[in-house]
Amino acid sequence: MSREYPPQMPVAAGVVARxxxxxxxxxxxxxxxxxxxxxxxxxxxxxxxxxxxSGRHQTIPADLVYAAACVLGVPVGALFHDAPCSACDGHPPAGFTCNACGAGKVRQP
Known part of the structure; x- marks a missing residue:
């Protein structure tokens, strides 16, 4: 018998999916x-x-979202929106940073 989990909150579900x-x-x-x-x-x-x-958690901590965005090299906002950047479609040319959305930005340690 599989266990039923409460549904994820809509925003959290979208962020986790992204x-x-x-x-x-x-x-x-x-x-x-x-x-x-x-x-x-x-x-x-x-x-x-x-x-x-897997949907076992209803929400996701903001700090985890931020850290995931940093590691994945995507703007935090990209994890909240389905629509990609209209300037670069979320994928600027290699070695460049999109001025509109910040995609491709390399974090300095």
Whole structure:
């Protein structure tokens, strides 16, 4: 018998889906993303991300969203909106940063 979980909040569900989409698009495993998020300063376990992606958690912490965006190299806003940037479609040319949405920006340590 499978366990029923409360439905995710609509915004959280969209954010989690976009994080998972970017993760898969970049060929990053759940474990590798969790490790990179932890290295970014937000303690994160593989099971936490897996539980978010499977819908077991209704909400997602803002700090986790921020850390995931940093690791995935996407603007935080891209995780909240379906529509890609009208200037670069979310993918500026290699080595460039989109002035409209900030995609491609390299964070300095």
């Amino acid at each position: 994080i998972g989409g970017y993760r898969k698009e970049q060929g990053i495993s759940v474990q590798a993303l969790a490790d990179a998020i932890t290295a970014e300063g937000y303690a994160c376990q593989r099971s936490t991300l897996a539980n978010h992606e």
